[in-house]
Amino acid sequence: MSPELIRKLRERNQELQKLYNQLNRQNKDFIRKTIDLTELKNELEDKNFELENANREITNLLKAKTEFMNRVAHDLRTPLAPILILAPLIKSKTNDEKIRHDISIVENNAKYLNQLLNELIALIKREPSKSEGSYERLDIMELIEEILNNEENVFKTQKIKVARQIAPKLHGIMGNRISLIEVLHNLISNAVKFMAKGGKLKITAFEKDNFIYVSVKDNGIGMTKKTLSKIFEPFFKADESRHSEGSGLGLSICKKIVEEHGGGIIAQSEGLKKGSAITFYLPIISK
Amino acid sequence: MKKKSAKKLILLVDDNSDLIYSVKSGLEAVSKSYEVKGVESGRACLEFLKKSKPDLILLDIMMPEMDGWDVCAKIKSNKKTESIPIVFLTAKTDPISKGMGRLASADYIEKPIEIKDLKKRVDSVIGKKK
Numbered sequence: 228m229s230p231e232l233i234r235k236l237r238e239r240n241q242e243l244q245k246l247y248n249q250l251n252r253q254n255k256d257f258i259r260k261t262i263d264l265t266e267l268k269n270e271l272e273d274k275n276f277e278l279e280n281a282n283r284e285i286t287n288l289l290k291a292k293t294e295f296m297n298r299v300a301h302d303l304r305t306p307l308a309p310i311l312i313l314a315p316l317i318k319s320k321t322n323d324e325k326i327r328h329d330i331s332i333v334e335n336n337a338k339y340l341n342q343l344l345n346e347l348i349a350l351i352k353r354e355p356s357k358s359e360g361s362y363e364r365l366d367i368m369e370l371i372e373e374i375l376n377n378e379e380n381v382f383k384t385q386k387i388k389v390a391r392q393i394a395p396k397l398h399g400i401m402g403n404r405i406s407l408i409e410v411l412h413n414l415i416s417n418a419v420k421f422m423a424k425g426g427k428l429k430i431t432a433f434e435k436d437n438f439i440y441v442s443v444k445d446n447g448i449g450m451t452k453k454t455l456s457k458i459f460e461p462f463f464k465a466d467e468s469r470h471s472e473g474s475g476l477g478l479s480i481c482k483k484i485v486e487e488h489g490g491g492i493i494a495q496s497e498g499l500k501k502g503s504a505i506t507f508y509l510p511i512i513s514k
Numbered sequence: 515m516k517k518k519s520a521k522k523l524i525l526l527v528d529d530n531s532d533l534i535y536s537v538k539s540g541l542e543a544v545s546k547s548y549e550v551k552g553v554e555s556g557r558a559c560l561e562f563l564k565k566s567k568p569d570l571i572l573l574d575i576m577m578p579e580m581d582g583w584d585v586c587a588k589i590k591s592n593k594k595t596e597s598i599p600i601v602f603l604t605a606k607t608d609p610i611s612k613g614m615g616r617l618a619s620a621d622y623i624e625k626p627i628e629i630k631d632l633k634k635r636v637d638s639v640i641g642k643k644k
Contacts, residue, residue, distance in 0.1 A: 297608045301576055304605035308626035309536035315629065316540050341626055 300348045307344075310337040346476035349409075364399045364512065365407065367432055367439050374411040375430070378419075386425045394433040398511035406484045407509075413477040414443040414505050421503070422447035437511055438490065444504040450496040458494045478505070485509060521549040522640055525568035527559040527585065528552065528603070529577045533625075537572070537603075540629035541636065548636070556580030560588060563595050570640055573619075575604040575611065586618055599639050603627075 314334035318327050375382075375389060382389055418428055422445050429444040450458065457463045461479040478494075485492050490509040496502065524541065528534055534552030541548050551568070553559050556577055562568075571589070575582035582602060589595045599620040604611070607624050615622035620639045623632065 293608070297606065297611075300607060301605040304607075304625055305530060305533070308605070309530075309532040311626040312536040312540040312629045312632075316536075316543055319543070337626075 296348060300344065303344050304341070307337050307341050310334070311341070343476075346480065349476075349480060362401050362403055365402050365404060366399055367397055367441060367509075368393050370404070370407055370411060371430055371432065371441070374408055374415060377408075377412070378415055381416075381419060382428075385419055385422070387419060387422065388425075388427045390427070390429045392429065392431040397432060397434050397439055400439055400488075400509045401512050402488050402509065407488075410481045410484050410507060411441075411443075413481050414507075417477055417505070418443050418445035418447065418503070421445065434511065438508040439511055440506055440508045442504050442506040444502065446502040449499045449501040450494065450503050451499060455494050455496060459492065481505075481507065521547055522569040523566070524548055524550045524570045524572060524636065525559065525562060525566075526550055526552040526572045526603075527554075527556065527577075527582070528572075528574040529554050530574070533574075537629075537632070541633060544629055544633050545637075556582070556585040556588075559585055563589065563592075563598075567595070568598060570636060571598055571600045572603045572623075572636075573600050575602060575606050575615070583614075583618075590618075599642075601635065601639055603632075 310333065314330050314337065318330045318334075321327060371391070371393065375391075381387070415428070419426075422428070427446045429442075431440075431442045431444070433440055459478050459482045462475040463479075464475040478492075482492050485507045488509050490507060492505065492507040495504045495506070526534055526537055528537075531552075531554060534554065538550040538552055541550050551562070553562055557580060559571070559573075573582045573585060577585075582604065586600055586602075589598060589600060600618075601621040601623060602615045602619050603623045603625060604615070605625040606612075606615075612622055612624075620642070621635055623635055627635075
């Protein structure tokens, strides 16, 4: 072998050695990274397992809370049944005005207690997430028409004139039908409660900045600035003397529902005897 | 001679004796065509049904030992009693119970209820049975 060839072979050998060392280092690096990734994977699996346990615990707690509330509701409602059945029966058996008057007080308070109980339980049972009922694509105009049909007898009895101003081609919204009907029912009931017979109710709906706004306006007794600032607080009542006409929970329930839907609610009034408007807004879904 | 039509027999099953007393007093006062008998447990109901066949059973759900669901299942699985209409009269108002109750019975009435409304609901079920 010539010296030149030997020299070339040595050089080649050194190059190969360098490459081999480089490859060896990269291999060690790769092995180290694989070990790191495996450790990370194990950590993630542990965290996932902890989250699943926590989730299971939360689900069990929510289930226990619902069962407890159902039991409480049942046990609190049960004694009201004999009162509400026997009170009118006793009244019907006497012409004594004093006795009839006193029994009416018992009866009215039992009815009020029943209403308060229903609203309180509805407020407490409302879950913070969307777990109470399914969400679906809804048409706000359909919901408004449904509630106005439902309330027709009330409007007839109270001689309320109802006007609608619904913008055409409103986008759909994602929501829970039962909850949103409850919101509309509460707003309309409130408006009717604080209006004289023959009053005017106006429902409007329009779209602005990717939200649908629905407004329930009345020409009733109106609200002061102080009342406006507290109207959505649970148990707040503008007129304490009307204690038998509601628990003060209806509007706070409305607020909770619309906020769960990603929206909000505002109350407006020019002052006493100048009517009120309660407007809630909900995000639209793009076509 | 015109035959007097017999009173319809309503069996009320509830572990609350005050409730039994008030529903019996109320229904019999607002309707002369109903006679109400009350029993305070599911077992007593099944014993009663061995001797008598009521026109309607008003059935509470939350009762100790045997709840209304069990009583309903036993009544419906017995050929002698399966045709008796059952109406749940209960303070259980959660959506699942209401759903189940409406599937399993002729009506699902929530307590408390005023007697005139109870009479309307009972009239409606007994009227359909004819």
